[in-house]
């Protein structure tokens with residue numbers, strides 16, 4: 001597969017032109033990559049008005065994913081999530097459906113809450129069950145109960161721990177109610193390339209936001225906005241403008257080159273490489289289980305190991321791994337999360353197993369349950385985000401209204417989001433997770449509710 005963006009920049013760098021243009025480093029190395037960091041010079045195209053090499057490269061990505069359209073973002077899935085919601089508002093407005101409600105999974109990333117504030121949307125929450133999963137039946141019940149059908153149903157799949165709901169089942173429910181399904185697929189760009197695709201757009205999502213950088217060899221910030229073939233042409237045509245609304249006018253050419261080069265990587269035997277490596281990860285999970293470690297179900301490239309049963313906190317196990325030169329993605333109170341890709345080697349997986357084998361089993365610890373408080377909303381997220389606010393001690397926040405979301409990140413579980421009433425159970429969670437201060441609406445307590453829904 002050709003790589004027009006990377007080829008152009010390399011040619012330009014090699015030519016040694018005098019750079020009377022941005023960026024300010026002029027290609028003189030400080031980090032080492034400056035030579036390849038350019039701006040929208042002649043021939044370099046422009047991300048948000050792509051008509052040349054970037055359009056060509058995005059077409060390559062569209063062919064690889066096989067959906068309606070794949071668009072690049074240099075601002076992460078965070079930018080794509082906002083653009084996806086905005087585009088859905090345009091889509092629904094065309095159909096004379098103007099609800100401000102989004103039926104959304106509570107285990108949401110902060111970028112969704114930010115989008116609600118920016119676009120004046122009202123989340124109606126879907127709470128995961130005991131297994132941390134949202135069931136199609138729950139979505140169906142909520143949709144049946146909502147007299148005003150929402151703008152969209154919004155899921156996070158997979159989540160930070162690699163758990164996914166039955167996306168296909170939920171998509172079928174959404175289609176019954178004629179409500180588009182949007183998926184935060186930040187952790188699952190690679191799912192398209194499994195022997196049988198598990199990508200949410202293949203499972204029925206209308207659109208998805210995929211971080212390329214989390215699971216593919218792409219620089220941090222590289223992401224895709226995925227439009228299914230069901231997105232009408234006039235909405236797809238608005239997608240560049242939608243991304244521009246939430247991004248910098250100077251998207252990084254380093255990130256764009258890595259997205260461009262990733263196309264060639266994906267076209268060059270990635271499926272086979274991935275299938276082989278998934279087998280290695282499965283073997284690693286089985287080996288850890290045989291040692292007595294509790295391995296949670298997750299997406300194929302992630303290894304989530306419960307540590308409490310063996311008597312450790314996640315942080316204690318992470319410290320032992322670090323001593324042996326292994327850095328996990330996340331260490332929680334009772335688990336560690338390891339994110340792998342085929343860029344890791346079987347030797348590295350073997351090294352992980354050997355360190356884990358060397359940890360003596362201790363008396364089990366209690367596993368603190370992470371519950372999702374069901375708070376009362378007293379203002380819209382937008383009203384709360386734009387209201388006068390004050391920063392106060394988290395311990396003294398009971399009775400106040402949150403101005404900004406407080407999210408345990410990772411794993412991305414909101415304790416309270418903008419516009420919600422903070423009660424004693426929220427304060428207890430702030431304490432348990434070391435949150436010291438919160439931003440609250442000044443004089444916006446329950447005595448002055450401005451809830452408009």
Ligand SMILES: Cc1ncc(COP(=O)(O)O)c(C=O)c1O
Pocket residue numbers: 075076077078079108109111156159160184186187210211221223412
């Ligand atoms: C579930 C989830 N959604 C969205 C994002 C945002 O992705 P990005 O960092 O690519 O903007 C993250 C980032 O960690 C995430 O974990």
